[in-house]
Amino acid sequence: MELRGLAEALQQLFPGHEFYSVPRVLPRPGKEAEPFDQSNTYRVSAAPIEEGLKTNRTTLVQILAGSVFPPGPRAADLALVLDDLELFNLDQPEVVVEAVRSTVRAHLNKQAPEVARELGQCLRARASYHLAVPMTESWLFADPRGPINSGAPSAEAVRLKPGIDPEQFETEDADYSADTGASCAQLLDRNRRRHENRKPPWVLAPQPYPWCTRERHPKAYLQWLLRDPEENSCTRWKEGKQGAESLRKLDWSAALSNPNHCTWVRALVDDLADGLGEPFPVPGAAVQCAPLTSRKRHGINAVLRNL
Numbered sequence: 166m167e168l169r170g171l172a173e174a175l176q177q178l179f180p181g182h183e184f185y186s187v188p189r190v191l192p193r194p195g196k197e198a199e200p201f202d203q204s205n206t207y208r209v210s211a212a213p214i215e216e217g218l219k220t221n222r223t224t225l226v227q228i229l230a231g232s233v234f235p236p237g238p239r240a241a242d243l244a245l246v247l248d249d250l251e252l253f254n255l256d257q258p259e260v261v262v263e264a265v266r267s268t269v270r271a272h273l274n275k276q277a278p279e280v281a282r283e284l285g286q287c288l289r290a291r292a293s294y295h296l297a298v299p300m301t302e303s304w305l306f307a308d309p310r311g312p313i314n315s316g317a318p319s320a321e322a323v324r325l326k327p328g329i330d331p332e333q334f335e336t337e338d339a340d341y342s343a344d345t346g347a348s349c350a351q352l353l354d355r356n357r358r359r360h361e362n363r364k365p366p367w368v369l370a371p372q373p374y375p376w377c378t379r380e381r382h383p384k385a386y387l388q389w390l391l392r393d394p395e396e397n398s399c400t401r402w403k404e405g406k407q408g409a410e411s412l413r414k415l416d417w418s419a420a421l422s423n424p425n426h427c428t429w430v431r432a433l434v435d436d437l438a439d440g441l442g443e444p445f446p447v448p449g450a451a452v453q454c455a456p457l458t459s460r461k462r463h464g465i466n467a468v469l470r471n472l
Contacts, residue, residue: 166404167247167301168200170412178417178434178446187228197405201225205251211260213267226268229294233287243440245293247433249300252377258296262457262472265294269468285468291440293470295433295458298332302383305411307331307420307427314411316401317390330426334383341367341389342380349392349399365392365399421447428455436460436471 172184188198204221214220225246232244254261269288273281297304305311312323324338336342346352346365356363367385369378379385384404391402402408421427421434432454438445439460445452460471 166408166412168198168409169405170409171247171301173413174415174417175437177415179437179441179443181443182441187232201228203249203251205248205254205261208253209257209261209264211263214264214271216271222264222268223272226265226272229292230269230272230284230288233291234284236283236287240287241291243291243293243437245295245433245437247295247297247301250296250298252299252381253372253374255299255376255381256374258298258455258457261296262294266468266472269472273468288469289467290470293433293436293440293458293460294472295436296429296455298429298455299334299381300384301412302387302408303331303334304415304420304427304430305387305408306334306383307430308416309419310414310416311411311420312387312390314414315387315391315407317387322390330423331383331420332427332429334381334386336380336386338386341386344368344389344392346399348394350394351397352394352399355397365389367392367400418447424453428453429458431455432458432460432471440470 168186168188172186175184176182186200189201190196190199192198201224202221204225214223225248229244229246232241234240248261250258250261273285273288276284305315306323306325308314309320313320317323324336324341326335326337329335344365344367346368349365352363352365355361365388367379367382367389369382369385387408388398388400388402391400391407393399393401417434421431431452434447435445435452435454436459458471461467
């Protein structure tokens, strides 16, 4: 979704600048580009990672560092990682942020002193890490037309908890909460033929955390809103298609219209505006940013522009 939609969405905000997404695997004949794996799809631990262990997070930090260093015409003016916080970590964003900070420090510590000094300066000046809370799909519910742009039948079909901040996403839809997939004809037939017991994607496996439910899961709700019993997965919604298309069409003014909502998104937009030398691009939208990922003055503990 982000690989195919985020650069164009940001281009709307800052039309005088060029944005591009970096894939994990470049496109080749017969194959599309592939995104990086998310690094928070499990309960992130505050414990330091084992030295030399390669993880999705260490890979992201290496790519981020390589985007801004060494300085030169091929280096990005600004580089940012956008990572989903995920429901597993909804109660502990500070742990995720500290894990990233520790990974950046570990990457710097592996360099020769002179390289570490110069790389550290580049990272603090031109690199950022931001969180989509709980995932980028929540942004689509901040824009009243976001679900419709994704293919939802109507705005009336979307039933969220009244007044809810999209970054604290929660549905209030009895039909969605009760749907077990009993009408998913193609999926059920496929299960019978293959002797499987696959569930539609909105039927989530039980988790030990009370907030890990379908009611708190924006992607699962989009999948349900676009349910289709003739599809093998019982939904027409796909991240790289409907998700990317609706992200490209995101109405930022609408998404940021409530000054008390979407503070993690605001932190990203404010950081970009500062790095590009531009004012905050949404007229009348007060800048109230999530403190953990807001841009920072370069203190002795800073490792990135905003961490």
